[in-house]
Amino acid sequence: MTPLLSVxxxxxxxxxxxxxxxxxxxxxxxxxxxxxxxxxxxxxTLLNCMAGHLAxxxxxxxxxxxxxxxxxxxxxxxxxxxxxxxxxxxxxxQHARDGLRMGVSAGGNVGERLMAVGERHYGDIxxxxxxxxxxxxxxxxxxxxxxTTFSGGxxxxxxxxxxxxxxxxxxxxxxxTGGLDVSVQARLLxxxxxxxRDMGLSAIIVTHDLAVVRLLADRLMVxxxxxxxxxxxxxxxxxxPQHAYSQLLVSSVLQV
Amino acid sequence: xxxxxxxxxxxxxxxxxxxxxxxxxxxxGYQVPFASREMPMPYGWGTGGVQVSxxxxxxxxxxxxxxxxxxxxxxxxxxxxxxxxxxxxxxxxDTSAASxxxxxxxxxxxxxxxxxxxxxxxxxPEPLRFLEPRESETRKMHSLEEYGLMHVKLYEDISRHGHIxxxxxxxxxxEGRYVMDPSPIPKFDNPKLGDMAAIxxxxxxxxxxxxxxxxxxxxxxxxxxxxxxxxxxxDQVCGLxxxxxxxxxxxxxxxAGGRLFCCSxxxxxxxxxxxxxxxxxxxxxxxxx
Amino acid sequence: MYVAVKGGERAIENAHAxxxxxxxxxxxxxxxxxxxxxxxLSLAVNRVMAEGSLYDPDLAALAIKQARGDLIEAIFLIRxxxxxxxxxxxxxxxxxxxxxxxxxxxxxxxxxxxGQILGPTFDYTHRLLDFKLxxxxxxxxxxxxxxxxTPVPHVTDFLNREGLIExxxxxxxxxxxxxxxxxxxxxxxALRLQALTRSDEGFTLGLAYSTQRGYARNxxxxxxxxxxxxAVEMDIxxxxxxxxxxxxxxxxxxxxxxxKGSKTEPPQFTRGYGLVFGQSERKAISMALVDRALRxxxxxxxxxxAPAQDTEFVLYHADNIQATGFLEHIKLPxxxxxxxxxxxxxxxxxxxxxxxxxEAAE
Numbered sequence: 067m068t069p070l071l072s073v074x075x076x077x078x079x080x081x082x083x084x085x086x087x088x089x090x091x092x093x094x095x096x097x098x099x100x101x102x103x104x105x106x107x108x109x110x111t112l113l114n115c116m117a118g119h120l121a122x123x124x125x126x127x128x129x130x131x132x133x134x135x136x137x138x139x140x141x142x143x144x145x146x147x148x149x150x151x152x153x154x155x156x157x158x159x160q161h162a163r164d165g166l167r168m169g170v171s172a173g174g175n176v177g178e179r180l181m182a183v184g185e186r187h188y189g190d191i192x193x194x195x196x197x198x199x200x201x202x203x204x205x206x207x208x209x210x211x212x213x214t215t216f217s218g219g220x221x222x223x224x225x226x227x228x229x230x231x232x233x234x235x236x237x238x239x240x241x242x243t244g245g246l247d248v249s250v251q252a253r254l255l256x257x258x259x260x261x262x263r264d265m266g267l268s269a270i271i272v273t274h275d276l277a278v279v280r281l282l283a284d285r286l287m288v289x290x291x292x293x294x295x296x297x298x299x300x301x302x303x304x305x306x307p308q309h310a311y312s313q314l315l316v317s318s319v320l321q322v
Numbered sequence: 323x324x325x326x327x328x329x330x331x332x333x334x335x336x337x338x339x340x341x342x343x344x345x346x347x348x349x350x351g352y353q354v355p356f357a358s359r360e361m362p363m364p365y366g367w368g369t370g371g372v373q374v375s376x377x378x379x380x381x382x383x384x385x386x387x388x389x390x391x392x393x394x395x396x397x398x399x400x401x402x403x404x405x406x407x408x409x410x411x412x413x414x415x416d417t418s419a420a421s422x423x424x425x426x427x428x429x430x431x432x433x434x435x436x437x438x439x440x441x442x443x444x445x446x447p448e449p450l451r452f453l454e455p456r457e458s459e460t461r462k463m464h465s466l467e468e469y470g471l472m473h474v475k476l477y478e479d480i481s482r483h484g485h486i487x488x489x490x491x492x493x494x495x496x497e498g499r500y501v502m503d504p505s506p507i508p509k510f511d512n513p514k515l516g517d518m519a520a521i522x523x524x525x526x527x528x529x530x531x532x533x534x535x536x537x538x539x540x541x542x543x544x545x546x547x548x549x550x551x552x553x554x555x556x557d558q559v560c561g562l563x564x565x566x567x568x569x570x571x572x573x574x575x576x577x578a579g580g581r582l583f584c585c586s587x588x589x590x591x592x593x594x595x596x597x598x599x600x601x602x603x604x605x606x607x608x609x610x611x
Numbered sequence: 612m613y614v615a616v617k618g619g620e621r622a623i624e625n626a627h628a629x630x631x632x633x634x635x636x637x638x639x640x641x642x643x644x645x646x647x648x649x650x651x652l653s654l655a656v657n658r659v660m661a662e663g664s665l666y667d668p669d670l671a672a673l674a675i676k677q678a679r680g681d682l683i684e685a686i687f688l689i690r691x692x693x694x695x696x697x698x699x700x701x702x703x704x705x706x707x708x709x710x711x712x713x714x715x716x717x718x719x720x721x722x723x724x725x726g727q728i729l730g731p732t733f734d735y736t737h738r739l740l741d742f743k744l745x746x747x748x749x750x751x752x753x754x755x756x757x758x759x760x761t762p763v764p765h766v767t768d769f770l771n772r773e774g775l776i777e778x779x780x781x782x783x784x785x786x787x788x789x790x791x792x793x794x795x796x797x798x799x800x801a802l803r804l805q806a807l808t809r810s811d812e813g814f815t816l817g818l819a820y821s822t823q824r825g826y827a828r829n830x831x832x833x834x835x836x837x838x839x840x841x842a843v844e845m846d847i848x849x850x851x852x853x854x855x856x857x858x859x860x861x862x863x864x865x866x867x868x869x870x871k872g873s874k875t876e877p878p879q880f881t882r883g884y885g886l887v888f889g890q891s892e893r894k895a896i897s898m899a900l901v902d903r904a905l906r907x908x909x910x911x912x913x914x915x916x917a918p919a920q921d922t923e924f925v926l927y928h929a930d931n932i933q934a935t936g937f938l939e940h941i942k943l944p945x946x947x948x949x950x951x952x953x954x955x956x957x958x959x960x961x962x963x964x965x966x967x968x969x970e971a972a973e
Binding site for chain 3: 326327330331332355356357358359360361362363364365366367369389390391394395396397398399400403426427428445455456457458483484485487489490491506507508509510528530554555556569570571572586
Binding site: 144145148152167170171173174177178179181182183186187188189191192209210 | 465466467468469470471473474477478480481482545546547548549
């Protein structure tokens with residue numbers, strides 16, 4: 067089987083400081099990869115390099131495109147990469163504000179990606195937006211309200227709807243539950259798990275929260291100081307960590 | 323006014339502007355940056371249109387200027403007399419007799435012909451400006467054809483008002499490629515933009531942009547399939563000439579709020595009256611004094 | 612019967628005649644001469660030259676007279692006139708190091724070679740209205756001293772010798788001319804400085820002030836402010852060497868700003884620069900502060916989202932001729948646009964009203 071995403075030797079420096087170094091892995095269709103580590107471990111840098119938000123100093127991010135098969139997204143043209151960004155790829159930001167247009171209604175937020183790919187029937191766009199609000203458990207009556215009037219959890223769910231409406235094949239998530247209350251987090255995780263399963267999504271989730279990866283990720287990479295120190299099946303890594311740092315990470319969670 | 327070159331601008335400057343115009347014609351709807359000069363009239367008062375007119379005028383041309391459709395509005399008078407003084411060209415108010423027409427906010431009612439040039443004064447050439455204030459970003463959006471945001475705006479209009487709430491400067495897509503601001507003409511005029519026999523040139527002086535529509539260009543007003551674009555005007559007829567098909571101004575005629583609707587295109591209205599058409603507000607047909 | 616408003620032409624002529632009369636004011640009062648304006652309102656003349664981008668005190672004085680003292684209108688007259696002038700070429704860079712300084716102060720050193728020269732400044736005047744001036748009071752003559760012929764070195768040169776301030780990289784490429792080429796972003800520093808030197812004094816002052824109050828604060832010291840005449844030299848290809856074509860008075864401000872540094876580079880002060888036609892020190896200092904704020908990116912500073920850091924915002928809004936024209940154009944007729952809005956609002960209201968009636972009926 068061709069991997070959906072194949073990452074080779076991604077390296078990014080900030081001056082003399084290492085952002086991330088020589089990271090490689092394959093992600094297969096329908097698979098969810100978790101990347102964990104403490105803040106400063108390089109996991110967000112890696113995610114941004116893979117999603118095309120940052121230009122890596124070295125390495126390739128090969129995506130299995132619908133039309134041309136596997137293609138390096140680092141070297142592809144900006145129009146092509148932006149096109150991927152609004153069709154096959156989705157990016158869920160930690161802060162919903164970064165991923166939403168706060169001055170645009172919920173319906174407009176969800177509909178934007180549809181319109182960006184040429185959808186021109188207002189009624190259809192609106193129906194699909196309403197349908198998606200329903201799927202992320204937002205009352206359809208709120209379709210014309212702006213996200214500024216939504217709670218943090220609702221904003222995050224709206225951001226997810228906005229990203230998934232065009233049926234992307236790969237979703238990047240940056241601490242999707244960060245900054246939310248514990249009870250809200252649980253509900254969001256539950257929702258995400260349902261969506262990932264129902265849609266057969268492939269995803270890469272960056273988080274410092276091991277509960278998130280335990281629930282969502284099939285495989286896991288543990289990062290420290292910009293490097294991957296351990297990788298494997300989620301259960302394996304969490305239940306029997308080999309690297310000293312992974313052990314520390316797991317034990318510190320268990321103590322809580 | 324012999325101290326100045328023909329049509330005020332020096333020949334070097336005119337060549338620079340003509341190059342921008344030619345580039346604009348070659349890439350319909352694309353905004354070409356040009357080194358707009360400081361003109362002896364304020365920015366925002368037609369400096370872009372004036373520079374384009376100055377670059378295309380020849381001594382043999384007949385020049386017409388309209389503002390809000392009318393030849394006798396003060397700014398139209400002022401620009402016309404500027405070219406009378408600096409270029410000595412013949413001027414006219416007759417649409418069909420003009421070879422170059424400079425306009426602000428209207429397209430003449432009478433269809434234009436192949437040997438005519440229509441020059442628009444443009445205040446804000448960037449149709450995406452109020453969605454994205456950053457020039458470097460809007461240029462990127464144009465080059466990558468990222469126009470989703472434009473439709474988000476229209477979507478928001480419909481969800482709030484039930485209609486697309488843009489009534490002038492209504493955005494269009496040119497030849498299926500560039501989204502363009504047609505200058506603040508009422509959307510009633512939008513259908514005239516496409517497939518026009520005359521050359522259409524757009525000049526924005528302060529914003530230093532020129533763009534163009536060559537003759538017979540495809541121009542489509544943005545809309546949704548189920549909320550199609552509609553060219554609308556006041557549901558009235560002209561009180562002076564009885565025209566039903568022309569864009570109308572509303573004039574308040576007495577203290578009691580009495581109103582008269584009349585053609586905004588003064589030449590069109592006069593032509594109809596000379597041909598014997600009469601509206602209900604003319605002597606004998608009066609409704610209000 | 613209704614008669615449409617006509618006769619723009621006559622109205623315009625009459626307005627012009629009235630304007631001319633108002634400009635003259637009371638005819639029994641002696642008329643102001645252009646020379647008087649040039650000599651006695653010289654700071655206004657300086658501002659018009661600076662923002663008009665044309666060094667000609669007589670024309671600037673004429674413009675001020677014609678504009679009834681409205682300086683932006685006068686700048687506008689100068690700019691429009693400037694458009695019609697041919698461009699012969701560019702001069703050699705002026706050497707402010709060999710300036711004959713009328714004023715030269717440094718806020719960073721108490722004393723320094725060349726000395727502190729206060730010059731003709733308002734700085735330590737008490738701002739008390741001088742009623743003697745109203746009574747045509749005699750002017751007391753200022754004491755004089757022989758000028759020294761030695762050039763006055765730049766303060767930043769002293770700092771540079773010790774490596775304490777960033778190098779100002781030497782660049783011989785001819786700077787772009789924003790009056791001949793469209794302003795395109797991103798703008799390099801030469802272009803930014805050019806835009807700033809002809810920017811509106813009030814706008815630039817406001818931006819500079821905002822940096823001092825924390826909107827992109829950069830801890831500026833006036834390293835040096837100097838005002839005086841410099842020679843303008845131009846290379847004449849036919850002659851094969853450059854000749855002196857005249858003299859202009861300039862105000863130059865060099866600020867010494869907060870230092871930067873990293874693990875590999877030792878800390879150094881940074882620079883802001885202002886250079887303005889005539890004696891315009893408020894403008895020159897403002898310019899230097901804004902220049903420094905706009906350099907955040909090349910100096911590796913954070914963008915804190917302050918207006919003075921935003922090149923597009925600053926350069927697109929700093930020109931008072933562009934601003935005043937566009938601002939005032941809203942008094943031109945817009946009734947075609949307004950009519951279309953009117954129709955739309957009526958339609959939306961009609962529908963809203965109809966909906967209400969329907970709801971009430973149900």
